[in-house]
């Protein structure tokens with residue numbers, strides 16, 4: 001019997017199947033895939049599980065909306081998809097703009113009684129996380145348990161992630177406690193959940209118990225502290241991280257730098273910058289922005305500018321950070337120039353940029369320029385001015401003494417004016433001595449913001465300045481009756497990498513005695529220069545002498561005294577204050593800069609004051 005010249009039929013089939021698979025393997029784009037697909041339809045391999053699965057996987061891996069739609073078309077043509085194919089499609093949709101489709105597919109999967117496996121859940125749960133679909137998550141959680149996948153650490157971690165992302169921290173913790181073989185991912189998710197939810201104590205507790213911490217664990221803790229306003233803790237953790245030999249990632253660096261910015265911790269900020277350079281860490285756009293912001297907020301606007309000029313591809317955020325930096329330092333012209341340059345470079349300003357540049361005009365008294373920019377907003381930014389921008393304009397007009405115009409702007413603005421807008425007008429009334437308008441605005445303010453102690457204090461001082469003592473006392477009494485208290489003043493000073501904190505009348509610092517003694521010596525010298533304490537802003541129910549004692553121990557005075565003790569003569573002293581500087585502290589600080597021949601930089605709630613030779617950069621206008 002003569003042997004057939006042709007190989008047996010099944011061998012031909014498997015050879016051409018291998019050929020199809022290798023063709024698929026070599027595909028580099030969707031066009032090639034479509035050609036192979038056409039061939040598969042001709043040969044009938046499209047109904048074969050293995051090539052069909054490969055085809056789907058390829059489309060999903062390409063991961064764009066066209067390839068996903070193509071995959072769906074292929075998938076819909078398969079009459080009995082297997083679990084792998086279902087899972088592939090769910091994975092595709094979990095990463096898409098339409099994660100809901102993953103949940104719908106899952107329902108169809110259950111409806112068709114397709115068997116589930118452990119790989120079905122992670123991407124399904126990822127879709128839930130993207131949708132913040134808590135109810136669906138709970139249902140899926142039940143099905144995971146019912147199907148016996150509950151103990152798989154990666155399914156559990158996916159679940160944990162959804163609970164954390166949806167803010168369901170107690171469910172997350174219950175699950176966390178039940179996972180038998182927790183890995184670093186489980187610990188990090190839980191710590192991250194607590195930190196994001198503001199439960200820093202719980203986060204810290206887990207962090208301490210954690211068997212092995214990686215960079216994500218440290219970063220979660222540091223970022224969490226920053227979000228909760230615990231800036232000193234954030235920096236301490238950052239230092240501990242170095243000691244533990246863990247190299248920080250960009251997120252940790254950004255968090256630590258923003259803590260420095262808040263605390264005015266210039267030395268530590270510089271150290272981190274040097275660390276980035278030394279380790280040749282690539283400075284991404286977020287990191288470059290935060291560096292500019294940190295230097296500007298820590299009072300070193302020159303260094304901020306030097307970092308800014310080195311950024312190659314300046315984003316709108318970078319321009320905005322620099323413009324705002326110049327603005328808070330009262331360097332309006334430079335802010336304005338930069339704004340023009342930015343527009344020339346073809347970068348479209350956003351709302352925050354406008355807030356920055358309008359603030360700059362306001363602080364520098366550039367009234368006409370500010371008005372023009374405000375008018376141009378709609379044209380340049382395609383957006384109507386927001387309430388913040390109206391606030392800036394009221395401040396700008398008010399500072400310039402154009403109180404009537406400022407009031408008119410408030411009356412004609414398209415939204416309801418908020419306390420910040422009225423507050424700007426009240427400050428202007430106070431500065432320009434228009435007490436009638438001031439009293440009216442002050443009354444609106446305490447109605448609008450009845451829990452804000454500063455509003456009462458401000459109105460009382462307007463009454464006092466107008467000589468209406470009884471009214472002033474009544475406002476103070478109203479404040480007391482309502483149980484409203486004023487935020488205590490707090491000043492920070494960074495010395496050799498340690499941030500020291502002072503409250504008004506604070507006696508908790510270990511060197512308290514020396515600080516108070518020094519302040520008394522400073523006071524003697526200021527008196528020789530003709531300094532008379534200004535007590536008009538103080539509590540009216542205090543005796544004159546007590547008022548003087550209280551005013552002498554304002555937090556920034558204690559911080560400056562501490563700075564003078566601990567630095568060489570002539571060193572620049574930098575202080576960060578949480579409230580506006582009061583008139584008396586401003587006068588005293590000006591004199592100190594002259595008598596002690598040193599520059600003093602004070603950042604208050606809204607801006608910088610550079611005290612030098614008896615003057616301040618704000619030109620007594622703040």
Ligand code: ZN
Nearest residue numbers: 554582584585
């Ligand atoms: Zn003060």
Ligand code: ZN
Nearest residue numbers: 609616618620
């Ligand atoms: Zn000033």
